[in-house]
Amino acid sequence: MLIDVKPLANTLTEKINEKINSLGITPKLAAVTYKPDNSTVSYLKSQQKIAKKFNIDYEILELNSPESIFNVLNELSNDMHTHGIFLTHPLPEIDEMEALNSISPSKDVEGRHPYNLGMLIYGKEIFAPCTAEAVVKILEEIIEITGKNVVIIGRSSTVGKPLSIMLLRKDRSATVTVCHTRTKNLEVLTKNADIVVAAAGKANLVTKDMIKENSIVIDVGINVIDNKIVGDVSNDVSEIASVTPVPGGVGKITTLLLMGHVVKAAEIIHKNLNK
Ligand SMILES: NC(=O)c1ccc[n+]([C@@H]2O[C@H](COP(=O)([O-])OP(=O)(O)OC[C@H]3O[C@@H](n4cnc5c(N)ncnc54)[C@H](OP(=O)(O)O)[C@@H]3O)[C@@H](O)[C@H]2O)c1
Known part of the structure; x- marks a missing residue:
């Protein structure tokens, strides 16, 4: 028997839409890539399509050099209009661990930052992979x-x-x-x-x-x-x-959860700004 994930997908979609409607701002996801291979390019395209369905702003930043990654990630981490940062994998010529460390854990919507992975050990799934x-x-x-x-x-x-x-x-x-x-x-x-x-x-x-x-x-x-x-x-x-x-x-569920994480990040950042 095949497991039908559509009911779960529908529930997640409804929850994301509800949250976006009550947010009052447009969440934004920035995808950072360097020398993307074919499967990365097609993954980014499908992300872009789904983000559009949810009215989530989506920007792809393709780097010209490996050195520029740290500046780009720092800028995005400090940019109040960017709520989630997605780093493509694999990243040729770049130390992935160092790159991940340059992302603010509160914008690490993929749950790959050492802080978010470490929190899993304590049972805290802030942004789980x-x-x-x-x-x-x-x-x-x-x-x-x-x-x-x-x-x-x-x-x-x-x-x-x-x-x-x-x-x-x-x-x-x-x-x-x-x-x-x-x-x-x-x-x-x-x-x-x-x-x-x-x-x-x-x-x-x-x-x-x-x-x-x-x-x-x-x-x-x-x-x-x-x-x-x-x-x-x-x-x-x-x-x-x-x-x-x-x-x-x-x-299918992975991509929806990624979008959900972007909305969650936007919610947290927005609440903190309004404190
Ligand atoms: N559906 C989604 O949303 C989604 C998301 C992410 C990844 N994926 C897919 O999931 C798969 C795994 O991704 P990943 O990033 O975790 O891959 P990965 O980093 O390449 O890891 C693969 C793991 O599988 C083990 N493995 C490979 N061949 C094996 C075998 N014959 N017997 C036992 N273990 C074996 C490897 O063992 P060693 O450690 O000993 O090498 C390694 O631990 C890929 O096909 C990827 O495209 C899907």
């Missing part, structure tokens, strides 16, 4: 997470690792196993899991024989095969388990 948050929100819609065995495939700083911390939070209390390329007998772990989250970026990594019947499989992967976007989970898995589709699953 959007993809990890999308997985949590999808799961919370369909299952009681507490006590479930969750296997996450992938340990990146933006998806696998923060997601494991979010699922361990006391009010969720899942038992989490995080896997990577050095994990032995991956299929034994996934076969025993109530929930599998595939975030490896490898098409068809998760096959039907690796999955327990009636379990939940969240497919985070985005891979391009024969000009088509596919996830990390093979199609036949949905014959025995509930699986999120790709496209139209985690990615």
Whole structure:
């Protein structure tokens, strides 16, 4: 069975629209990029389209040199009309950690700044990484997470690792196993899991024989095969388990959460200015 994320998407859309209407200002998201590859360019275009739907101002700043990134990020962090800053990834020739550190944590709408990632350890999801948050929100819609065995495939700083911390939070209390390329007998772990989250970026990594019947499989992967976007989970898995589709699953919720974070940042900045 495929998991339909549309009801969650509708709820998030309604909430964002309500907040924007009561805000009284136009929220603004600035995307900063350097030598963007094709997938970054198409991701920025789709962000721009969704921002427009919500009447969120959207600006793409393409840098001419890696050195200019720090000035640009500092300026945006201090600009009262910019509420959210999005830094594309990968950033060739640029130390990503240093760049992230130049963003004001209160405008870090992707939740990648060390401050916001650190707050996750204390259970505070001020700006959680959007993809990890999308997985949590999808799961919370369909299952009681507490006590479930969750296997996450992938340990990146933006998806696998923060997601494991979010699922361990006391009010969720899942038992989490995080896997990577050095994990032995991956299929034994996934076969025993109530929930599998595939975030490896490898098409068809998760096959039907690796999955327990009636379990939940969240497919985070985005891979391009024969000009088509596919996830990390093979199609036949949905014959025995509930699986999120790709496209139209985690990615859809991730983008909505990003827009929601921009509105939240605008709300916080606006309130502070009016104090
Ligand atoms: N839907 C969305 O909104 C969204 C957002 C972000 C990313 N994504 C997609 O999600 C995927 C993961 O993104 P990411 O940024 O987390 O990727 P990443 O930084 O490349 O990390 C991939 C992780 O998967 C692990 N891995 C790769 N092949 C594996 C294998 N055969 N068995 C076990 N583990 C394996 C890697 O292990 P090692 O650490 O050992 O190398 C690594 O930890 C990509 O397809 C990306 O495009 C989707």
